[in-house]
Amino acid sequence: MDVYRESSHSQMDYFDEMDIKHGKVLPCHEDRFDSGLESLKDEEYNNLAKELEDLRVVAIETMPKECGTEPWKKVVTDDGDTFLHLSIIHEATEYAFQMIKLSQNESFLNVQNNQRQTALHLAVVTEQPHLVERLLKAGCDPRLADNSGNTALHVACKKGSLACFSVLTQNCHHHLSSILTMPNYSGHNCLHLSAINGYLSLVENLVQLGSDINAQEQCSGRTALHLAVDLQNPSLVHRLLALGADVNSLTYGGFAPYHLTYGRQNMEIRHQLYEKTDQDLLELPESESEESEEEFMSDDEMYDDIKFGEK
Template sequence: MALCRVYGTNNQMDYETGMDSKKVPCSEDRLDSGLDSLKEELDSIVDNMDTLRVDNHDYTQTDYINEPWKLQRTEDGDTILHLAVIHEAKDYVFQIINRSRNEPFLNVQNNQRQTALHLAVITEQADLVDTLLKAGCDPQLVDDCGNTALHIACKKGSLHCFSVLTQYRPQHLASILAAPNYSGHNCLHIASIFGFLSLVESLIQLGADVNAQEYCNGRTALHLAVDLQNLELVKLLVAKGANVNSVTYGGYTAYHLTYGRQSTEIQQQLHALTAQDLRELPESDEEDSDEEPSSEEEDIYDDIFVRGQK
């Protein structure tokens, strides 16, 4: 079950590209994985799946080595389990999981550093998420974008996967909620960016810091809500205790970000709540471009020649 998104009046901004625009964008589209590259091995395992042992004891390293199908990889780095999850072959997934309980095999990461758990969330198979977690999948592992499975659930608005992930190992939940991905966003930031109000509220109830700052420039969820001109999100965050006087690393409050934006209602609401001494825009550190250079600056460049002229 995926939640409906609630957007502001502006178009969706891209907050997931990170600080380096030259980096290859993160991709979650794994549905085109090369199944044919392991088709023979997969068919062989499927044909013999009924004869596999499915008892519940923890397997030894010898058991692992004696099952060569666990060592097979596609050109994308996918295991048989990755492929079965991607293609939603649930009967086979459950049997493979039973053959691999509490083994490192369950946490193998492909070339995008995705585990089977990541893929189960991407394909929104909450029952597989639950089974994988109980079998020993690590919910704290991150993909090549720094996203845990919970980050992805918040990005997709997958309520069922979110519910399963947040109920598992509550002692680890606080660290997962606080963990930023490689764009500097934690789960609350991501849910806010994609406008999933129910997830935002649930995250705060679960203990997410409503005033946590993203690592790149210090924006809080409230700053992001203003950026996106999402009035309902602004109201929700304020009601949940968001600090309207929190400033970014550049010294900007959420109110400052309302300048030049369409929603006068957001501006009016934040103006009333923001401390009076924080309403004025911070002065720029840059010097006036029309200002004459000092003699000291002239001395620095007195050795420049153009066409032979000093």
């Protein structure tokens, strides 16, 4: 789940370079939100700021001398966020830039919070491509996955963030091929996520960058074309066919994309696939016919014969 916390810029105005060098805190929300920009009330903000200031003081006082003059790198919140995470969440760009500059090629840049999000993940989630570029050039690892198995590029594909997508693909050449083939914990790679969310431009870019257009997602073996039919997205189906998608690719259950048009209303998709699919694949697999009827029924249709409260 792509969740993060945000706050207004005004709450960050009183920080300066010395605050960062001496480990002074950035404000923090008590909870993370899926979307929306929420500002803290003054009282809530002051309480949280005080709590984090107390955390900083305790951490610094108990920290060994070998930690040096940058104790802020060792302090994290209850959510596992570092000061760099917080500066990105709150869009305090200048402070994030300072910390990135002071942490070139250090493991600090790759610290993961309790949701296993790195600073790079959060920069994509909050749509800050300029920070994505700074982090990558400073040594942030784009291969790290969050607790859903998504790398920063997966997140960009899921969100449809073309700006972050462009920065990521242009600045991680050495790891790009492995990231493109990497499935998340739902079995979807970057191409699958772009197809599921209907982002045609990202689908095109991914194929041009070397993504396997016929790669199967790990749950049921569906390709991007299967997913486009599932979503009843004729524009995506047409584009995938133009890019060379295999109409005869079968899922683990033996279904071609054309089979997924049964029980669906979009005749344009059905006609497109009928003309290109091998004749011997036009009929549903006999052994799966009964199961397939259930698969293509909606939840309402599948359970409309169940009656409650009758004796």
